[in-house]
Amino acid sequence: MPKGIWYRKTLSLYLEGLFSYIAQMEWDTAIKNFSDYIKLERAMADNSVMAYTSDVTKLYQYADMAGWKKGPLEISANNVENFLTYIFRLGMSVNSxxxxxxxVKAFYKYLLFDEYIEIDPTELIEAPKTGRKIPDTLEVHEIDNLISAIDMSTDEGIRNKAIIETLYSSGLRVSELVNMKLTNIFYDIGFVKILGKGNKERLVPIGKGAINSIRTYLEEVRGNMTVKPGHENYVFLNRRGAQLTRVMIFTIIKRLAVAINLKKKVSPHTFRHSFATHLIEGGADLRAVQDMLGHESITTTEIYTHLDKEYLQQVIHEYHPRS
Incomplete structure (x- = not known):
């Protein structure tokens, strides 16, 4: 590589890192000042302070993931709209x-009040309408009720509990669940290797509850089955020893919903949205949730680099309701 090109590329990378660092410092300072303001001057309770600062932190995380290199004072109304579209596509409830x-609005009102900005970028942005079509998200107690309705005296019940636990514990797509392989479960580190959309592999943390349910199913049910040739490596099998279909997973969930008289429209994807929503509402990092879901980047050309696997496992342990 010619020396001039190498120098320009090195300088570009240095400046990019510098701008990112400056933006991060601006966000950190502004969020801390905002936290102090609402705690001391508005006398908000600690839980409210944490919730408000967590909301603003999510906007910063999105800005960082989008590569904007912007501090909080440079955020536009369009930027905020893009952020709202992003959390909508994650499947978060309208209330969330x-x-x-x-x-976020409270944050920018504070910046306007303290004269850091002259125009509030959120002023004309309205709250999402309840009529917007987004998938239903289950509450934690509703998921618990679905699991409690499973008849654990049957082989199918033991299997079905492992299925529901796995869907909710890892946020898998239904196609990823039915194609799970025995050789891709790493019990010692609490991860499962998944082949997602576009044949892209990713490691997804799986909770202890789901691991225990899978082990129980493998030991008490699957280990005693006659498995059809070619299906030996699939985790979840039907009573004939063959790989489960997507339709069967839908049927299992629908029957459980009827059993507990659940009025919400539920599907395997409902657990995926619930997984993401509950983690984010609990304070999990947006990038970590994005990574676990196997979503493409919010930009059109990049795929996010996988985060440190120990960090993803920590996110599950700290923020997942059933961990």
Missing amino acids: QARILSG
């Missing part, structure tokens, strides 16, 4: 979206 927007 509205609450996050409320925290």
